[in-house]
Amino acid sequence: MGAGVFATSVTIASIPTPDLALAPDPAIPPSTPPQTLVYSQVIPGSESTDRHLLAELLRSAAVVEPATTTEGYSEVTVRPGDTLARILRGRGIEAPGLLQVVHARAEARGLSRLIPGDRLLLRTDAGGHLQELVHSVEPYENLRLTRAATGFEVLRERREYDIRVAYVAGGITHSLFEDAQRAGLSEPLVLALAEIFGWDIDFALDLRTGDRFAVVYEEKYWLGQKVADGEILAAEFVNRGKTYRAIGYRHDDGALEYYTPEGKSLKREFLRAPVKFSRVSSTFSNARYHPILKIPRAHKGIDYAAPVGTPVHATAGGQIISLGWNGGYGKTVVIRHGTSYRTLYAHLSRVRSDLKVGHSVEQGDTIGYIGQTGLATGPHLHYEFQVNGVHRNPLTYRFPTATRTGPLPDEFHSFVRQWSVQLDIVGGSHRLARLATERGRGAEAR
Structure with missing residues (x-):
């Protein structure tokens, strides 16, 4: 999770700056649905400086439309009844030897059984001869056929995603699962959020109406379309008035672990409960x-x-x-x-x-x-x-903390500053929206 991870297009929630007046519909539970912004900097410095820079960024960020093509390629979405030969013929593309390779190579045979909705990328030369074909075969893999001197070479490659960052905040009125999904979190992210804080909060026993959460997480895009959620980068949960925060840090061995802003591991030797959402x-x-x-x-x-x-x-x-x-x-x-x-x-x-x-x-x-x-x-x-x-009693026993040896590097503390500022703003926007909603309901009652 080095700084380079964040120098990219970023999806960010519609976060109001601290001086922005909010007037939500009182009938709609406040949340922060994400939208795409251009963001290519890691914000350094003190908390007050970070807050100012992030507010300026949110004021000036331009909303961008997702790309639907990749430079140098034409994109084809497979329709009912389409075959590879029909797609190529309909576009006047010549590809001698391609179909023989598709039928002869086991890893390429999926191209003979295209499914409506599949997406192909085609690159041709000036004469209309196919030079390259890319087919998404699995969530994380592409099949690439490239023209060579002796025909077409076949390569399965891991897909490189455009990683964007999204923000969601919400409050508890029914259950974590229901309210987090209503705020915009997918089921896997709700489960991940419960696991992160599961050592400190028993979500079967401890939740109260009015608890709230804020989550910063990755989204994976390919060809301008979201294909999957990534990891949670930072999160906050306020339970019974007490605030819990988690900052994600990826160690050199690739393991992503979560810590308090002070650097204390959130992981324990034992889960607090063996069943989720019970x-x-x-x-x-x-x-x-x-x-x-x-x-x-x-x-x-x-x-x-x-x-x-x-x-x-x-x-x-x-x-x-x-x-x-x-x-x-x-x-x-x-x-x-x-x-x-x-x-x-x-x-x-x-x-x-x-x-x-x-x-x-x-x-x-x-x-x-x-x-x-x-x-x-x-x-x-x-x-x-x-x-x-x-x-x-496993609900009251003080479980030992599972910790790594050695202090966390300075890079972790820069993440703490960056994500803490953004959690402050995301969570703060939800609190302001909730207060505005309550004021609106009070005015209606009067």
């Missing part, structure tokens, strides 16, 4: 009335209610020491994490088919799926956490 149906207790046995009985774990088939994730890396039917627990997985910790996952509908006792798993791996096996009144996961053989 509901806590029963908490840790030394004397709970058992709904099936009809007697007081200690409940040494947490129950997460969710539909049958919801994925269950290992809360930390470790080794599977037990797997299968376990009496009232039903289908169960037990994982040992080092010498001190164990976790148990019970009432599963099924266990991941390739898992065996002795296998290792990584934090976040899917190990099974929520069910209602054993003594269970409804579909849920029963999750237990043990420290040195003693059951502990």
Whole structure:
């Protein structure tokens, strides 16, 4: 995540500068939908200088239309009934030997089965002879056929995307999943946001109406069209009045990790919850009335209610020491994490088919799926956490931080300054919009 990453076309949300008056429709929940701006600088300096420069940038940035062609090439969108031969013939393009290569080379045979909506790039010489053809074969790969002295050479290559940066902000009125998607985040980005802050916020238990979030993330464009979301670069979540911030930093080994602005890792040795976007149906207790046995009985774990088939994730890396039917627990997985910790996952509908006792798993791996096996009144996961053989409440236990050795480089601190300023403005615009909405509703009530 060096500075060069950001010297490009950037998608940025419609962020009002601090002195811009807002007048949103009171009936519409405020959010910050993205639009494309030209932005090719990394903003240095102090926070006050950064804020001024970014405000000037937002005032003067020009909105640009996405490109629909690539210089030197003509672009073709495949229509129903099109074949490669028909496309070339309809444009008067001569390509002797091309179809033979398509049928002879396994990696090029996709060109004989074009699908409506596929996009081809064609480059010809002055005489109308095909020199090059580019076909998108996978989300991250192109198939390139280039004329050579002996015919056409075939090359599969990784696609180079135009990386743009987008900003989204919103507030919680129903759930993180619903409200973040309504603000403009895709499902994968909502899940990534929950993972980033999942060590500090239990999204099944801690959310409150009025919580808010702001996210800075990458978008991948090819030929002027968005094809995928990239990584979250920075994010903020305000929960019960407390602000949590995450700054992404990519280490030399390619791993992207998230830190507080002070440089403290947000990653813990254990996830706080093994199920995403679930509901806590029963908490840790030394004397709970058992709904099936009809007697007081200690409940040494947490129950997460969710539909049958919801994925269950290992809360930390470790080794599977037990797997299968376990009496009232039903289908169960037990994982040992080092010498001190164990976790148990019970009432599963099924266990991941390739898992065996002795296998290792990584934090976040899917190990099974929520069910209602054993003594269970409804579909849920029963999750237990043990420290040195003693059951502990995973919702209140202070998990150790997983940290890298050595200090973060100076480059990280420049990212902190840059992204903190932008989170201030993005989050601030949402707060102003929310206040304006509340004032509008108050005026209507009067």
